[in-house]
Amino acid sequence: MRRVSASTEHPAPDAYAPGHEIETLGEFDRVAATGSLAGCRLQSLDLTDRTFALLSVRTTGTVFLGCRMEPDAAAKVGADGALVFPPIPHLPFDPYRASLYDAGELYAGLVSEGYPATPDARAYRWYQETRKNGDVFASMLRSVHDDAVSDALDERLVGERVVGLMGGHALERDSAAFADAARLGRHLSRAGFTVATGGGPGAMEAANLGAYAAPFDDTMLDEALARLAKTPVFGPSLTDWAQAGFDVLDAWPDGGSSVGIPTWFYGHEPPNVFATAIAKYFVNAVREDGLLARSTAGVVFLPGAAGTVQEIFDSATPNYYATASPTVPLVLVDRTHWTERFPAWPLLQALADGRPMSSRITLVDSVTEVPEALERLSRTSD
Template sequence: MQTMPAHAAHHNDREIETLEEFDATVSARGSLAGFRVQAVDLTDRTRELLTTSAAGALFLGCPMREEAAAKVRTDGALVFPPIPSLPFDPYRGLVYSPDELFASLTDGPDGYENTPDAVAYAWFQRTKADGDVYASMLRAVHDDSVSDALDELLAGARVVGVMGGHAMRRGTEAYEGAARLGRELARAGLTVATGGGPGAMEAANLGAYAAPYDDEMLTDALRLLAKAPLFTPSITEWATAAFEVRARWPKGGRSVGIPTWFYGHEPPNPFASHIAKYFANATREDGLLARSNAGVVFLPGAAGTVQEIFDNATPNYYESRGEPTPMVLVNRAHWTEKLPTWPLLQALARERSMESRIALVDRIEEAPAALKRLSD
């Protein structure tokens, strides 16, 4: 089973991201001096704030009573108050969960359009069109907070990225194959990370979700999902089918999805247990590949997947201090004929003597063994 750690409750830095961490720090140290407190509701911790030193502390988006805020400012702390008009928290200390992004999915006739995910996308579209520097600053703060939370989440994990197109339909052999791939990788102790969207990405996250259950569970889940094969024309129906699977098998395995509101018309998939959603697609793309420290499997895709192949190949090409991460491309005909990416990748690999770190396989079932071989 995969060993992705839970969020570190006692990480060695000076960040406080939950009320439990706040209480433990005050109890153990008797001081908040120099700590960074992110998105923790301190409304009911006025006494502690009034009696504890906060010299040099930083409070990011932490609700607190005015007397407490005045006191910590007097101590020399910086206080960035919450911004209640925003549909997201720019200072968040943790990545998202599917339940958080899809809250209100079944409330009212508008379905998905009521969810925090859809509302954040609408805000992004509106403020991007306005060119508002304040909004762009808030997006940058949010994305940096998400990156920090993702680093903490994945500390010590062996992460395998699974890349592929969003157009892969539920109910197809290709989708089932991608799901079985995700399950096998998770059962091998690896953390599956995807772009967090529909299609091949969802299938790999689904496979990781199914890893703790017997094999029959995935077969049944695939059958249930096939009734809503695509996120168009109805994201609501597509997402509702996924949550039906989650409700029937509630103790799924962990995996990571890293989607973006830049492609907000594509919803995040509900099978990634942890969702690091970004506004900036470039930050998201680079971060996903950089964190795939145990290798990347590239399933058939279009322009986006081709871009990801070379985004991953570039740091491998220039790597001078360690081993390049393994790269496995699946479906020989796709990558040599339809989109002839493999010959160029081979040419780059020969220049830097990294042929032993890339592989092309015909069938998706061969990918785990190829990845292991490249890693040994």
């Protein structure tokens, strides 16, 4: 669904185009004041205090997604011909959500009860259980949730220059490579790009941390890295690992923005807390494709293993088949890693040979070369 802008000048009934999304009570009140909600889509609103308004306005063709209403209001809008998808009780997530997640929501209860009690952990357990038993209703709920997240992500990224930073989850916080990835994220954020990652630990966390550090002086990142290094891995100490991240947020509130796009498919990889907007998916294929497709200003591949290799060739495929000049630069970082350990670069070169994409890919030795490489490749794609 795509939001349609509307005038603030008291539009006439039905002036809002079909499909207009209403995601806040303030927006509900503005539209309801026109006398008609006809054709609008309302997401996850508590309308129990808006019964009089619902009884008074037209709701023909209106769609209510997970909105709470009093019984008489629900009966009235149903009689009008509205389509009502009621809230689903006892779920650890809202399938109709109108906004992206943040770390505070996913990690609620971390301090008092530990990670297993958080909404993030409970959603992962629900996912495991429902995948195992093949419940078609649960499958539908997962699909509805992921589509709602995609809609919110598109709204978040409108007009922004997005650079995707891909890399392995195993990168430890006390490593030089982690610090390098964080500095790269900081540099890109300061240059006006929106940093987007897979939202997990390792290189992904480092890049989101760097973007968060962008508004502060350079010493902040050094101090944050020193704090995080005391809990270098997320494995057996997951609660401590996440709490160390929140300690950094508490010490330096209101940092720079970035996007994380993790998945419950890899539930053993927790979301990092430094992405200020988190689009978490159940279906990994939707997550992978969505992350790469939205990285319109370039994709950077830091050292990684199977997941990062997959992302390289997921990005290469649309460029390979493009008949016009591709628009997304691809930068691989660490020559030894991508030519010897996992030789993706020679295959990528072979695919690009004789095609327009050959001028949009490059291999560099270190993250310090990435900004110049992105700028150079972007010029060739203009």
